[in-house]
Amino acid sequence: MKIDIKSLSYKYDEKKVLHNINLSFNKGKFYGILGPNGSGKTTLIKLMTGLLSKKSGEIFVNNKELDTMSRNEIAKNIAYVPQIFNISQGFSVRDIVLMGRHPYIKRLESPSLEDYEKVEEAFRETNLTGLRDRFVNELSGGETQRVIIARALAQDTGIIVLDEPISQLDIHYQHEIIRFLKYLCEVKGRTIIASLHDINVAVNYCEEVVVMKEGVVKAQGKAFDVVTEGLIEEVYDLKVSIFDGKGRRYIGW
Numbered sequence: 001m002k003i004d005i006k007s008l009s010y011k012y013d014e015k016k017v018l019h020n021i022n023l024s025f026n027k028g029k030f031y032g033i034l035g036p037n038g039s040g041k042t043t044l045i046k047l048m049t050g051l052l053s054k055k056s057g058e059i060f061v062n063n064k065e066l067d068t069m070s071r072n073e074i075a076k077n078i079a080y081v082p083q084i085f086n087i088s089q090g091f092s093v094r095d096i097v098l099m100g101r102h103p104y105i106k107r108l109e110s111p112s113l114e115d116y117e118k119v120e121e122a123f124r125e126t127n128l129t130g131l132r133d134r135f136v137n138e139l140s141g142g143e144t145q146r147v148i149i150a151r152a153l154a155q156d157t158g159i160i161v162l163d164e165p166i167s168q169l170d171i172h173y174q175h176e177i178i179r180f181l182k183y184l185c186e187v188k189g190r191t192i193i194a195s196l197h198d199i200n201v202a203v204n205y206c207e208e209v210v211v212m213k214e215g216v217v218k219a220q221g222k223a224f225d226v227v228t229e230g231l232i233e234e235v236y237d238l239k240v241s242i243f244d245g246k247g248r249r250y251i252g253w
């Protein structure tokens with residue numbers, strides 16, 4: 001399960017926001033996309049999940065051009081966890097997670113036994129079993145984020161793309177979600193791509209990072225190799241110090 005991006009550029013009306021992006025995301029790895037506000041992370045994510053249609057360049061999902069894939073086909077390959085999830089009143093946790101099965105349920109048909117089993121599995125994996133009958137608009141931010149991740153799991157895709165999955169969470173839930181994403185890569189072989197604002201999390205948990213600035217990929221590769229004091233200063237315009245200890249790397253300012 002992989003995504004290959006070749007010579008991708010994008011503009012909103014006349015404003016060019018991505019410039020000649022070339023990237024590959026490979027099976028079973030956890031990728032972090034870093035970069036300052038407005039550097040193009042969300043735009044890139046929306047293009048690779050088919051939410052925005054590209055204007056130049058190529059995006060391949062498992063060697064198939066994204067443009068040639070139906071919405072359903074994309075949804076069977078890539079699950080998307082958005083940055084902001086507006087939940088309509090009146091949906092239970094179970095309703096939302098079952099929505100992950102939509103690509104598999106034929107029009108006018110009811111969910112199958114397999115659909116319900118996938119939903120139950122997603123509940124178990126995200127520790128949501130006890131919350132399944134609650135209304136989603138009555139949950140905390142951390143619980144809501146877990147519900148959206150559970151929906152992505154129920155979608156049963158090889159690739160999960162998340163836009164800032166932990167930026168609204170306290171450190172307990174940040175840790176829980178990041179560890180869970182790592183487990184999905186290492187144990188379940190999923191490809192995880194997440195935009196992240198926390199450089200410390202990206203460096204210590206992601207196998208590879210992509211660092212963007214003003215719509216350009218400034219660096220990509222193994223997190224420990226790529227994230228240097230010089231690169232952070234160049235990209236974020238901020239002097240930082242990097243410390244190593246107990247097998248971890250800390251970026252301080």
Ligand SMILES: Nc1ncnc2c1ncn2[C@@H]1O[C@H](COP(=O)(O)OP(=O)(O)OP(=O)(O)O)[C@@H](O)[C@H]1O
Pocket residue numbers: 012015017035036037038039040041042043044
């Ligand atoms: N719908 C839109 N119409 C016009 N310009 C947009 C639109 N969405 C984003 N932009 C612009 O595109 C650029 C990239 O935005 P994008 O949201 O992709 O960045 P980002 O790295 O995800 O930012 P953040 O970290 O703040 O979420 C910014 O200059 C932004 O103002």
